[in-house]
Amino acid sequence: MxxxxxxxxxxxxxxxxxxxxxxxxxxxxxxxxxxxxxxxxxxxxxxxxxxxxxxxxxxxxxxxxxxxxxxxxxxxxxxxxxxxxxxxxxxxxxxxxxxxxxxxxxxxxxxxxxxxxxxxxxxxxxxxxxxxxxxxxxxxxxxxxxxxxxxxxxxxxxxxxxxxxxxxxxxxxxxxxxxxxxxxxxxxxxxxxxxxxxxxxxxxxxxxxxxxxxxxxxxNKVSLYHLTVDKSKCIDCGRCAGCCPMDVDPVKHPRSAECIRCGACRAACPAGAITIGFGDGKKRAGTEEAAEA
Amino acid sequence: MNKRRAAAIAILAVGILLIAAGIYRGEIDAIFKKAVIVCMECIGLG
Structure with missing residues (x-):
């Protein structure tokens, strides 16, 4: 894979x-x-x-x-x-x-x-x-x-x-x-x-x-396409903030005006806590898990 | 529907209305005329 x-x-x-x-x-x-x-x-x-x-x-x-x-x-x-x-x-x-x-x-x-x-x-x-x-x-x-x-x-x-x-x-x-x-x-x-x-x-x-x-x-503060962090899954490893090209910490500021929604943080997250899309983060995460199963 | 989503949809609706108003005012023609010639001042040559 x-x-x-x-x-x-x-x-x-x-x-x-x-x-x-x-x-x-x-x-x-x-x-x-x-x-x-x-x-x-x-x-x-x-x-x-x-x-x-x-x-x-x-x-x-x-x-x-x-x-x-x-x-x-x-x-x-x-x-x-x-x-x-x-x-x-x-x-x-x-x-x-x-x-x-x-x-x-x-x-x-x-x-x-x-x-x-x-x-x-x-x-x-x-x-x-x-x-x-x-x-x-x-x-x-x-x-x-x-x-x-x-x-x-x-x-x-x-x-x-x-x-x-x-x-x-x-x-x-x-x-x-x-x-x-x-x-x-x-x-x-x-x-x-x-x-x-x-x-x-x-x-x-x-x-x-x-x-x-x-x-x-x-x-970015209201946009329909947005980044969501599921804090119950987040393990505070800091990888997302470390890889962000715009120097954003998505856990602290998922709606930051600097975030360009590039998805680098989502790809780097080992816990799958970050989702990006138009809908509710939890629903999307559930869908992705179902698709993988 | 949460407040952010409602705000985004309201802004989207306002945006679409403004686009329609702009078309009605003839702004597209102004943009087209500027965009199809070399705009000397737009590129720092005039």
């Missing part, structure tokens, strides 16, 4: 690769540098994936949110906020663990065998400041005051946009290279810092900077 930790890793990786492939199914456009311009671009992907990426088939929710907020006739995006609330209420940060293309890239960087550091908990609140300032407050104030606003998070911070959008487009469009000024180099610096961060801190960008993770993290 296969090792449950290995099985869990393979299953999650296959889902991540499928989500990455679906979100970026126009990979041939990397050669021509053209963007896909079909109807699927009307829809958002749940994860972070730049819509100016030549391979992108769907739109980034943060980019879309800021595109609508920046228009004086709209100012706030009901469509994207509704999408984020609906997805978050069902899946919470399982989106980060399974569906986000930038999450997969971070996992790949994190898999490089170097020593890993824990980020101080206080720094995990930075992403809420970024969500509040760069995605909600400043763009809204600017559009009310001046009639327009730039997509601030995308413009000044987003490393996914630099990696997936700016770099391939600069490589394929000679005429764009004159536009690569101080702002581009600032963003390239952020991208390099994020890549270095991901080598030494697992899911560095998710923990520290991602505004999408901040939204889904808040919804």
């Amino acid at each position: 296969a090792d449950p930790v290995f099985k869990q890793k393979i299953r999650r990786k296959l889902i991540q690769i499928a989500a990455f492939g679906f979100t970026n199914c126009h990979a041939g456009n990397f050669i021509t540098g053209k963007l896909y311009n079909g109807k699927f671009k009307e829809f958002c992907t749940p994860g972070l994936n730049c819509y100016s990426c030549p391979a992108a088939a769907v739109s980034c929710p943060i980019g879309s949110l800021l595109a609508v907020t920046g228009r004086a006739d709209l100012k706030v995006s009901f469509y994207v906020w509704g999408f984020l609330l609906a997805i978050g209420a069902v899946l919470g940060r399982a989106v980060c663990g399974f569906l986000c293309p930038f999450g997969l890239l971070q996992d790949m960087l994190g898999a490089i065998p170097l020593f890993k550091l824990r980020l101080p908990k206080a720094l995990t609140y930075v992403k809420y400041v970024i969500l509040g300032a760069f995605v909600i407050v400043i763009p809204t104030v600017l559009v009310i005051a001046t009639g327009k606003s730039a997509p601030l998070f995308c413009k000044y911070i987003c490393p996914a946009g630099t990696l997936e959008g700016a770099v391939p487009l600069l490589l394929t469009h000679e005429q764009l290279r004159d536009s690569a000024g101080a702002l581009f180099w600032l963003k390239a610096g952020i991208l390099v810092l994020v890549i270095l961060g991901c080598l030494f801190v697992r899911r560095f960008f998710c923990k520290l900077l991602c505004p999408l993770g901040a939204v889904y993290g808040l919804l």
Whole structure:
């Protein structure tokens, strides 16, 4: 029988690769540098994936949110906020663990065998400041005051946009290279810092900077897809907390805003005390036991 | 039904209503227009 930790890793990786492939199914456009311009671009992907990426088939929710907020006739995006609330209420940060293309890239960087550091908990609140300032407050104030606003998070911070959008487009469009000024180099610096961060801190960008993770993290408190710990089975071995890529102790905080529902803790638990799913944990555990018997 | 589950279903319902409102307001068109061109400021080039 296969090792449950290995099985869990393979299953999650296959889902991540499928989500990455679906979100970026126009990979041939990397050669021509053209963007896909079909109807699927009307829809958002749940994860972070730049819509100016030549391979992108769907739109980034943060980019879309800021595109609508920046228009004086709209100012706030009901469509994207509704999408984020609906997805978050069902899946919470399982989106980060399974569906986000930038999450997969971070996992790949994190898999490089170097020593890993824990980020101080206080720094995990930075992403809420970024969500509040760069995605909600400043763009809204600017559009009310001046009639327009730039997509601030995308413009000044987003490393996914630099990696997936700016770099391939600069490589394929000679005429764009004159536009690569101080702002581009600032963003390239952020991208390099994020890549270095991901080598030494697992899911560095998710923990520290991602505004999408901040939204889904808040919804983790109520999301239908959730983690349950049966404390009557728990033997307090600490393996779950030790293997968590997000530095969560699932026994103490099963609804943590940081938990990406990756299932590493469930696979590592020798007592079968942890379940993840949509229903009641006890009922699921009973079903699994019956299926095994 | 516990409170968390009820809250999640209520948020899901609000989300679906907001999506419908957004479609009615024409937001999809705004997103589409932005997403099919190279958005220079979105990628730090403008």
